[in-house]
Amino acid sequence: MDLTRVHQGIEEELKDAAARVISSGRYVTGEENAALEHALAEMHQVEHAVALNSGTDALLLGLMAAGVSREHEVITTPFTFFATVECILALGAKPVFVDIDAESFCLNPDRLERAFTLKTRAVIPVHLYGHPCDMPRIAELTGRESGIAVFEDCAQALGAKLGEKPVGAFGDMAAFSFYPTKNVGALGDAGAFITHYENLAEAVRRLRNHGQSARYQHDTRGINSRMDELQAAFLNIKLKHAEKWNKERRALAARYDELLADAPGVVAPPVKPGCEHAYHQYTIRAPRRDEVQRRLNEAGIGAMVHYPTPLHLSKALSHLGYAEGSFPEAERAAREVLCLPIFPGLTAEEQERVVNSLRKALEKTL
Ligand SMILES: Cc1ncc(COP(=O)(O)O)c(C=O)c1O
Incomplete structure (x- = not known):
C-alpha cells in the first residue's frame, strides 16, 4: 500500500x-x-x-x-x-x-x-x-x-x-x-x-x-x-475527498470482481442488497490460503490476512473459555480470507499483476 x-x-x-x-x-x-x-x-x-x-x-x-x-x-x-x-x-x-x-x-x-x-x-x-x-x-x-x-x-x-x-x-x-x-x-x-x-x-x-x-x-x-x-x-x-476516494475504491473492487470471475476456488467479496461497500479491504476467500499468500508476498504483492486468529481463540481471551468450533464461520473466515491491495491510486496494470500472480500461485499450490 x-x-x-x-x-x-x-x-x-x-x-x-x-x-x-x-x-x-x-x-x-x-x-x-x-x-x-x-x-x-x-x-x-x-x-x-x-x-x-x-x-x-x-x-x-x-x-x-x-x-x-x-x-x-x-x-x-x-x-x-x-x-x-x-x-x-x-x-x-x-x-x-x-x-x-x-x-x-x-x-x-x-x-x-x-x-x-x-x-x-x-x-x-x-x-x-x-x-x-x-x-x-x-x-x-x-x-x-x-x-x-x-x-x-x-x-x-x-x-x-x-x-x-x-x-x-x-x-x-x-x-x-x-x-x-x-x-x-x-x-x-x-x-x-x-x-x-x-x-x-x-x-x-x-x-x-x-x-x-x-x-x-x-x-x-x-x-x-x-x-x-x-x-x-x-x-x-x-x-472533502472521502466520497471521491471511496468511489475509486468501488471501481477498483469492480475491476477485481471482473478479473477474478473465473479464478479457480476464489470467492470474491459479495455485497448484500441495499449496501454500499466502502472497500477498506477487498477480501477474497482463497483455497490453500497460507501458501497462496506466501507466494504472493514473494512476488512483491502485499496480500494480507486480516485476521488469522478469531478473537475467541486468542491468548488474551483464553479466560473466557471458548473452545475451537464455538464460532464456525469466524473460524473458517480466519482460515480462508486474503486481502488484496486496494487504495486510491492503485493502477489497472497493478491490479492485473496482482490477479496474474494470484492465478499462478493457485496453480503452483495445487
Ligand atoms: C475494526 C476496528 N476497530 C477499532 C480500531 C481501532 O482504531 P485505532 O487504530 O484508530 O485505534 C481499528 C483500527 O485498526 C479497527 O480496524
Missing part, C-alpha cells in the same frame, strides 16, 4: 495547513477540531461528533459514557481487530461473541437474540472491511430489549451506506478511526466519536479531557484523548 499516492495533488494544501497551525500557536482542540467535528456530524446525519486521539479511544470512551462496567456484558463479533474487544476488557466487562454472516463477514443478527442476558449493556456491530452490518435488523432486536446501547464500530467503514444512510447514523453511537491506512487517514493517530445524544457526547467530551467539566473540575476519572490540531487540519482537507 502506497500512502503517498493518496496525497498526490493535495500535498501543498496539507503543507499550508501545517504552516497555518504552526503559526496559530494553538495545537490541541482548537478551531480545526471544531471544524472537523462539525463536518463529521453533518456527514453522518447526527447532532454530535467528538474528535479524539484514536478509534480505540472512541470505543473505550463511548462504552464508558454508556456506563459499561464490571457487571456488564457487551456483545460483538469474534472476527474483528482486537481493539473492539480490548475496550470491553479495559472496563472489566465481559465480551460475548456472536458468529458472523458468511457473506458480509459481519455479526450475524440471526444469532444475536440468544446472546442477550440481563447483563447485556451494549452491542458493537463492526462494519468489517467496509461492508455495512444489517443495522435495521440489529435495531429491531435490540429495541425489544431494555437499556442496550448499539455502538457501531465504523473504524473500517467511513463512507459505507445502507440505502442512503451512512453507517454511524444507525446506532446510539459510533466510533471512527483515522489511522493513516484507513479510507480517510490522518498523518498519525486520530479517531472520533459520534452520537445522536447530547448526554453521551458531553460525557465523551469530559472523558477525553481527564473527566473535566471545567478547568480542574474533575467530575469523573477520564483520560487524555484530545486530538492534535495538526491532525484535525489534515483531516479537514482529506475528508
Whole structure:
C-alpha cells in the first residue's frame, strides 16, 4: 500500500495547513477540531461528533459514557481487530461473541437474540472491511430489549451506506478511526466519536479531557484523548475527498470482481442488497490460503490476512473459555480470507499483476 499516492495533488494544501497551525500557536482542540467535528456530524446525519486521539479511544470512551462496567456484558463479533474487544476488557466487562454472516463477514443478527442476558449493556456491530452490518435488523432486536446501547464500530467503514444512510447514523453511537491506512487517514493517530445524544457526547467530551467539566473540575476519572490540531487540519482537507476516494475504491473492487470471475476456488467479496461497500479491504476467500499468500508476498504483492486468529481463540481471551468450533464461520473466515491491495491510486496494470500472480500461485499450490 502506497500512502503517498493518496496525497498526490493535495500535498501543498496539507503543507499550508501545517504552516497555518504552526503559526496559530494553538495545537490541541482548537478551531480545526471544531471544524472537523462539525463536518463529521453533518456527514453522518447526527447532532454530535467528538474528535479524539484514536478509534480505540472512541470505543473505550463511548462504552464508558454508556456506563459499561464490571457487571456488564457487551456483545460483538469474534472476527474483528482486537481493539473492539480490548475496550470491553479495559472496563472489566465481559465480551460475548456472536458468529458472523458468511457473506458480509459481519455479526450475524440471526444469532444475536440468544446472546442477550440481563447483563447485556451494549452491542458493537463492526462494519468489517467496509461492508455495512444489517443495522435495521440489529435495531429491531435490540429495541425489544431494555437499556442496550448499539455502538457501531465504523473504524473500517467511513463512507459505507445502507440505502442512503451512512453507517454511524444507525446506532446510539459510533466510533471512527483515522489511522493513516484507513479510507480517510490522518498523518498519525486520530479517531472520533459520534452520537445522536447530547448526554453521551458531553460525557465523551469530559472523558477525553481527564473527566473535566471545567478547568480542574474533575467530575469523573477520564483520560487524555484530545486530538492534535495538526491532525484535525489534515483531516479537514482529506475528508472533502472521502466520497471521491471511496468511489475509486468501488471501481477498483469492480475491476477485481471482473478479473477474478473465473479464478479457480476464489470467492470474491459479495455485497448484500441495499449496501454500499466502502472497500477498506477487498477480501477474497482463497483455497490453500497460507501458501497462496506466501507466494504472493514473494512476488512483491502485499496480500494480507486480516485476521488469522478469531478473537475467541486468542491468548488474551483464553479466560473466557471458548473452545475451537464455538464460532464456525469466524473460524473458517480466519482460515480462508486474503486481502488484496486496494487504495486510491492503485493502477489497472497493478491490479492485473496482482490477479496474474494470484492465478499462478493457485496453480503452483495445487
Ligand atoms: C475494526 C476496528 N476497530 C477499532 C480500531 C481501532 O482504531 P485505532 O487504530 O484508530 O485505534 C481499528 C483500527 O485498526 C479497527 O480496524
